[in-house]
Amino acid sequence: MNGHPVVGAIVNLNHPDYYIHWGFILISMANFLVIVILIVLFAxxxxxPFLKGKPVKRRKYQSIASAGSDDESEGWTAHGRRLGLKYLPPDKLLPDGQPSYVASWVYVFGVLTIGALIMAILSGMVLAIEGPTWWHLSDIGHFVNSLHLWSVELFMGFMTVHLWAKFWMAAWRGKRWLTWMTGMLAFLVSIVEAFTGYLSQTNFDSQWIAFESKDAFNSGGIGAFFNAMNFGQALMLHIVLVPIILVLIVGIHVLMVRIRGVVPPIGAEPAHLGEDSGDAVIASGAQETGIQETSTLEVGQ
Structure with missing residues (x-):
């Protein structure tokens, strides 16, 4: 598998890296290429233009929340059920159509981020079961290790482009500030997850990172709770605690998107999914921006 130098560079992650040195800038070739690729992807x-979808007629849904208003049952389960039906009826939780302005590649990167996260979790589970000796010495281990690395690279890359797009689209509009904050929090937690992953490589790279970071942690008081040189602690954080927190935040983020809907282009005001007014886009400049006013677009057909 590693006979070809290009394939070996992609699969075997234990080879030396190349660095670019411009004045005071010192960056690895891999990181430089990742930054260039992210900028190109964003552009x-x-x-x-996005793929053309087929307009579908708006279906009328009966409000399950109003239909179940006669339920006067007490208890936290009944209260939780009523809140769920109020804010996330089935047509908003699992919609089969989206507003027409979603027909843009910018809206795709959120789903790509979740897909890459799922692949990173699955490949990481295999690595955790087999152990460091397997992923360092076995050809299949090299492949799964590289699969985990590149899924993480795609996860961070797609999430970065997603954050760029939502920043310039002012995604906190329309009472979506909590959606925006959960997305930013997921990004920060992902940095912690990536760092503990570096410490869990069990190679000279991870040893160097651990020795260099311990002083920074100790000076900030973090060393009293986290020892970067403790492989067992770093590994458990990487495969147990931090992933649980990250998946929980991502789940809340997705639910907030379902509740408030995806952010419309600046200048447009969409109706919420699932309401009788439909997913119409109300904007004075709708014709100039190419937004359809009265139909929803079923993306992916």
Whole structure:
């Protein structure tokens, strides 16, 4: 598998890296290429036309929340059920259509981020079961290790482009500030997850990172709770605690998107999914921006 130098560089992660040195800037070739790719992806996402979808007629849903208003049952389960039906009826929780303005590649990167996260979790589970000796010495271990690395690279890359897009779209509009904050929190937790992953490599790279970071942690008082040189602690944080927190935050983020809907282009005001007014886009400049006013678009057909 590693006979070809290019394939070996992609699969075997234990080879030396190449660095670019411009004045005071010192960056590895891999990180430089990742940054260039992210910029290119962002530019393509806002410039390439999206796939054409088929307009579908708006279906009328009966409000389950109002239909169940006669339920006067007490207890936290009944209260939770009523809140769930109020804010997340089935047509909003699992919609089969989206507003027409979602027909843009910019809206795709959130789903790509979740897909890459799922792949990172699955490959990481295999690595955790087999152990460091397997992923360092076995050809299949090299492949799964590289699969985990590149899924993480895609996860962080897609999430970065997603954050860029939502920042310039002012995604906190329309009472979506909690959606925005959970997305930012997921990004910060992902940095912690990536750092503990570096410490869990069990190679010279991870040893160097551990020795260099321990002084920074000790000076900030974090060393009293987290020892970067403790492989067992770093590994448990990487495969147990931090992933649980990250998945929980991502789940809350997705639910908030379902509750408030995806953010519309600036200048447009959409109705919420599942309401009788439909997913119409009300905007004075709708014709100039190419937004359909009275139909929803079923993306992916």
């Amino acid at each position: 393509l996402a806002i410039s390439i």
